[in-house]
Amino acid sequence: MFADLSDVGPTESIYESDIASGEEIAAATGDTQNEEDWIRILGVSETATIQEVKEAYKTLIKQNHPDRVQGMSQAFKKLAEVETKKINAAYRQALSVASPA
Secondary structure: OHHHHOOOOOOOOOOHHHOOOHHHHHHHHOOOOOOOHHHHHHOOOOOOOHHHHHHHHHHHHHHHOHHHHOOOOHHHHHHHHHHHHHHHHHHHHHHHHHOOO
16 A cells, blocks of 8 residues: 555645546446537537537536636546536537538
C-alpha cells in the first residue's frame, strides 16, 4: 500500500487512480453514442430546431465546464471534462443530423 503512495505527487490525490476516464466508463458500460443519444444528452426533442439545439448546448456547457470547478478536487474536474466531452460530441452529432454536409 505505501509503495503506491510513493508515486503520488504533491498536487495529486491518492484517489485519482481510482477515477476512470470517460472512455473507460463508456467502454465498461457499453455506452457508445448512437443516433438518439444527442437528444437525451442535450435534452431536446427530435424535432428541435438548430437554434434550440444551440441554446441547449450553451446552457449545458455553462453548467458543466471544467473551469467552474477550478478550485475543487481533481475528481470534480475530471467529471466535468467527461461531461463536457459528451456534450460537445452530442452537439456535433446534432448539427450533422440537422444539416447534413
